[in-house]
Amino acid sequence: MKLGRANLDEFGATVLALAEKDRDVLVVTSDSRGSGKLTPFGKALPDQIVEVGIAEQNLVGIAAGLTAAGKKVFAVSPACFLTARSLEQIKNDVCYSNWPVKLIGISAGVSYGALGSTHHSLHDFAVLRAIHNVTVVAPADNFETRAALTSALDYPAPVYIRLGKRPMYDLHEPDAHFEFGKAIVLRDGPDVTFVATGETVILALQAADKLAEEGIRCRVISMHTVKPLDEAALLAAARDSKALVTVEEHSVMGGLGGACAEVLLQAGVHVPFRIIGIPDEYTMTGSQEEIFRHYGITPEGLAQTAVGLLAVAAVD
Amino acid sequence: MNTPSIRTLQQKSVQYRRTLLSMIKRANTGHTAGSLSSVDILNVLYNRIMDVTPANFDDVVRDHYIQSKGHSVEALFTVLADAGFYPAAELDTFSRGGSHWVGHPTRKVRGVEHNTGALGHGLSVAVGLALGMKKDGLPHRVFTLLGDGELAEGSNWEASMTAAHYKLDNLTVIVDRNDLQITGLTEEVMALEPLADKFRAFGYAVREVNGNDIPELVEALEGVPFAAGKPSLLLAHTVKGRGISFIENVAAWHHHVPSDEEFRLALSELDQAEAALNGAHR
Numbered sequence: 013m014k015l016g017r018a019n020l021d022e023f024g025a026t027v028l029a030l031a032e033k034d035r036d037v038l039v040v041t042s043d044s045r046g047s048g049k050l051t052p053f054g055k056a057l058p059d060q061i062v063e064v065g066i067a068e069q070n071l072v073g074i075a076a077g078l079t080a081a082g083k084k085v086f087a088v089s090p091a092c093f094l095t096a097r098s099l100e101q102i103k104n105d106v107c108y109s110n111w112p113v114k115l116i117g118i119s120a121g122v123s124y125g126a127l128g129s130t131h132h133s134l135h136d137f138a139v140l141r142a143i144h145n146v147t148v149v150a151p152a153d154n155f156e157t158r159a160a161l162t163s164a165l166d167y168p169a170p171v172y173i174r175l176g177k178r179p180m181y182d183l184h185e186p187d188a189h190f191e192f193g194k195a196i197v198l199r200d201g202p203d204v205t206f207v208a209t210g211e212t213v214i215l216a217l218q219a220a221d222k223l224a225e226e227g228i229r230c231r232v233i234s235m236h237t238v239k240p241l242d243e244a245a246l247l248a249a250a251r252d253s254k255a256l257v258t259v260e261e262h263s264v265m266g267g268l269g270g271a272c273a274e275v276l277l278q279a280g281v282h283v284p285f286r287i288i289g290i291p292d293e294y295t296m297t298g299s300q301e302e303i304f305r306h307y308g309i310t311p312e313g314l315a316q317t318a319v320g321l322l323a324v325a326a327v328d
Numbered sequence: 329m330n331t332p333s334i335r336t337l338q339q340k341s342v343q344y345r346r347t348l349l350s351m352i353k354r355a356n357t358g359h360t361a362g363s364l365s366s367v368d369i370l371n372v373l374y375n376r377i378m379d380v381t382p383a384n385f386d387d388v389v390r391d392h393y394i395q396s397k398g399h400s401v402e403a404l405f406t407v408l409a410d411a412g413f414y415p416a417a418e419l420d421t422f423s424r425g426g427s428h429w430v431g432h433p434t435r436k437v438r439g440v441e442h443n444t445g446a447l448g449h450g451l452s453v454a455v456g457l458a459l460g461m462k463k464d465g466l467p468h469r470v471f472t473l474l475g476d477g478e479l480a481e482g483s484n485w486e487a488s489m490t491a492a493h494y495k496l497d498n499l500t501v502i503v504d505r506n507d508l509q510i511t512g513l514t515e516e517v518m519a520l521e522p523l524a525d526k527f528r529a530f531g532y533a534v535r536e537v538n539g540n541d542i543p544e545l546v547e548a549l550e551g552v553p554f555a556a557g558k559p560s561l562l563l564a565h566t567v568k569g570r571g572i573s574f575i576e577n578v579a580a581w582h583h584h585v586p587s588d589e590e591f592r593l594a595l596s597e598l599d600q601a602e603a604a605l606n607g608a609h610r
Contacts, residue, residue, distance in 0.1 A: 036465075062459065065493075070452045070486035079454020080442065081464070082388045100446055103455055103481075109435060109443040 013180040016154040019211075020118055020175050024049030026161045027086055031060050037165070038062055038078055040087045042071045048088040048118045056114060068093045072101035072113070079111040082294075084165060090124070091117025091133035091174050099139060107145040108172045114164045120150070120174035121211065121261030122290070129230035129297070134290050136174060138266025139238050146170045147192050148239040150210030150260075152293075153180045156207045156236050159190035167169055169191070176211045176261075183213060183234065195242035201229030204318040205249040208259035209235045209268050212309060216259050219314035228318065238268050243275050255284040259314060261304075264289040284321040288314060332426075335605070337542045340410065341371050342602045346595060347409075348402040353591045355423035357431065361581040362568040365405040365540070365590040366473060369564055370407045371470055372545040382412050385439060391468050394442050394459050396450020397475035397504060398432040399583075405437065406428055410571045413439030417458065448481025450474065451501065455487045458499040458559075467551065471500045477509030480518045485530065486591050488559075492531025497553035500560040501532070504539060506568035510582045524563055532561035539564025572597055 016022070031037035031053065039045075040062040044052050054061045062078070064071045066087050075087035087094070095102065106113045115135060124131035140148045149164075150173060151157040157175060162179050164171040171192070183198055190196070198213070199220055206216035213234045220230035230256070231249055235242065238260075250256050256276075260270035269287025276285065288309060296306050304310055332340075344367045352358030365435075374380065378391040386502045395404050402422070409416040416436070421427035428436035432445030442453050454472035461468055474484065491499055503523075511517050521528070527534050535556035537544040544563070554560045568582075569575030586594055 045473055059463065064486075064490055067483075067486035068492070069448075069483040070455075070490060073452020073483065073487065074456035074459065074490065076442070077394075077453040077458070079456075080388075080392075080453065081457045081460025083463075085459050101449065101452070104443060104446050105449055261552040 013313065015135065016121060016180050016182045018177050018179050019051045019154060019157040019251065020177055022154040022157040022258065023161060023175050028056060028160050030161070030165055031310065033059050033083065035060065035206065037084045037090055038083060040071055040075050040078065042066055042068050042089045042166060044089050044118065046167040046322065047090065048116070048175070061323065067175060068097040069101050072098040073105050074185045075113045076101070076105040076111045077110060079113050086114045086116050088118060088130065091120035091136055092124070092131050095136040095139060102146070103143050107143050110145060110169065112168055113170050115170065115172040117172060117174040119177050121176060122300050123177040125298055125300045125303045129295050132295060133174065134263040134295065136172070136298065137238050137260070137268060139260050140172055141266065141271060144247065146172055146236060146239070149173045149192065149237050151175065151236055152210060152213035152234045153183045155182060155188060156190060157233065157282040160236065163190065163192055178211065178218055181214050181219065186295055191238045193240045193242055195245035196234045196236065197231060197235055197245070199230065199232040201231050201250060203228045203230060203254050205231040205253040207233045207235050207249065207255045207256065207268065207272055209238055209245055210261055212259040215304070215309060215311055216314060218311035219318065222311055222315045223318060230318070235268060238271060241275060246275055246280055247279055250281045250283045251285060254325040255318060257286050257288060257314060257317055259309065260289045262289050262302050263289055272278060277279060284324045286317050286321060289316060334543050334546065335445040336547050337375055338605055339602065340375065341368050341542065342598050342605065344406045344410070345401065346598050347406045349586065349591065349594055351402050351406070352585055353421050353423045354420065357423050358402050358585065359399040359577070359583050360585065361508070361575055362397065362400040362475065362504070362506070364570045364572065365566040366397065366400045366504045366576065367403040367406070369504065369543060369545060370403050372549055374407050377549045378471060378544055385413070388475065388493060389466060389468060390539050392470045393412050394450045394454045394457070394472040395433050395444055396447070396469070396472055397478060398444030401431060402435050404433055404440070408439035411439065420594045424568060444459070446477070448483040449479035451484050451487035453592070454499060455491050455496060458491070458496040459494055460604045461498055462494070462496065465565045469498045469500060471502065473504060474501045474521060476503055476505045476507065476514050477517070479503070479520055487531070488527070488530040495557045497555070497557055497560045500549070500552045500562060502564055503565055504566055506566045508568040508577065508582070510579065512579050519588055526578060527561045529565070530564055531558060533558040534561045534563060536563040536565060539566035571601065582602055
């Protein structure tokens with residue numbers, strides 16, 4: 013696998029390319045053009061970037077108004093602020109009013125890990141899942157980032173895309189098919205399924221590599237769209253596997269794992285199951301990697317979880 | 329568009345009050361007093377100032393109106409029906425289960441531009457619209473109506489900074505300054521004064537009018553922008569509950585439905601107002 017660039021860098025380059033082709037494409041930032049990798053955009057297309065200052069509520073309201081004026085708007089702000097400070101604007105001015113704003117949550121999850129919990133977004137899947145009319149996407153690599161942004165451009169409804177700062181490995185073939193709500197099966201195997209999203213997908217793949225050395229063959233699914241969830245892909249995986257592990261850079265409450273549990277239990281599909289994410293506690297701080305390691309969100313930790321679940325499956 | 333006379337507008341204001349009170353009475357719910365304070369402003373906007381019609385509504389290239397004080401939706405629904413956006417009979421469904429004519433504006437109702445109801449949202453959206461129109465070099469304007477109580481929401485002041493920063497002289501913000509909110513006087517709940525000075529300091533060109541006086545409203549709104557390169561702020565001094573003596577300036581009428589007797593009295597006061605209007609012009 014080739015190491016690509018940070019998904020945020022991919023965002024900056026992709027949105028610039030989209031905007032160069034279409035003058036109705038605007039980005040709106042809240043003093044966040046640097047962290048959003050939009051400095052080149054601002055220099056190249058100064059008329060297509062709107063600065064609102066440190067005012068996230070206003071950012072989202074203005075994005076809705078610009079969309080009402082016929083613009084294709086990427087509203088860009090750190091995920092921690094965008095999905096908390098401006099949650100009511102997202103709920104009412106974007107989702108309820110149905111203006112197809114593209115909400116870009118930058119430095120998501122624990123990308124800003126060492127800055128403390130003010131800067132973590134471990135709630136965004138949960139809160140946005142409970143709001144009608146928004147697609148929630150966490151790209152796993154540069155390809156998924158590019159594809160999500162391109163898909164969002166003319167999508168007729170609001171989309172939230174969360175992006176991280178760390179360079180990501182390219183997980184896909186160049187001709188891979190990306191569609192909101194359609195999971196991508198990266199690897200197939202009959203023993204354990206990892207359903208992962210965003211920057212944890214690579215860790216699930218690496219866990220699958222480790223398990224393969226022990227003769228345990230895994231299916232790895234990139235569930236880039238957390239809402240709407242690809243229920244068919246999930247149910248098929250649960251039926252085909254002896255155990256299922258979900259992985260996300262989010263609270264274990266209300267995120268991808270919770271969404272999967274809702275689907276599985278209501279479909280009557282029972283499989284040994286674990287949700288791996290950030291537990292409900294005062295979150296430790298450090299780099300994204302240190303936080304992941306602390307909570308067992310590592311290839312080793314995921315492999316260990318899978319082995320433990322297979323033991324449960326064997327007893328059953 | 330043929331321009332309705334001041335007298336026609338004044339007659340409409342009486343009829344609008346009758347209609348919105350009937351909606352509220354029939355539904356047994358509604359924001360009575362705020363609708364009565366703001367209906368003259370909506371009357372002037374839709375019948376005399378703005379280029380917004382059922383025919384051009386689906387086009388961005390026209391004037392725009394965002395009602396930030398969404399709770400006064402009865403006034404908006406009444407004026408939109410009169411402007412031909414839908415049959416007046418739809419107002420009979422107001423607040424009924426399954427009706428789109430709910431207790432705050434939604435885009436399910438033709439003529440409504442944006443869903444509001446939570447306070448402190450409309451101005452940012454209006455700023456975005458005005459900015460988008462400016463970027464396209466369009467000559468059209470954006471109008472928004474704010475309640476005075478909702479000015480305690482900080483988002484209004486974020487949006488005001490942006491409006492001034494981008495010199496949005498195609499934006500007119502109208503404040504329905506009726507001095508009351510649900511708990512009581514704005515000055516007792518959370519003091520706003522000196523309000524005109526605050527808006528001036530935030531970069532608006534400010535004018536003050538009697539917001540229940542049709543000629544004053546027409547004169548002021550025909551004069552926007554009040555200054556080149558600045559957003560316009562019309563501080564419209566109104567009476568909450570205007571037009572019905574026992575509702576005027578009583579905080580409890582914010583969200584209160586008239587009894588049968590009160591409703592009869594209200595209609596009779598409106599009949600008298602109409603007679604006086606017709607008599608004055610005879």
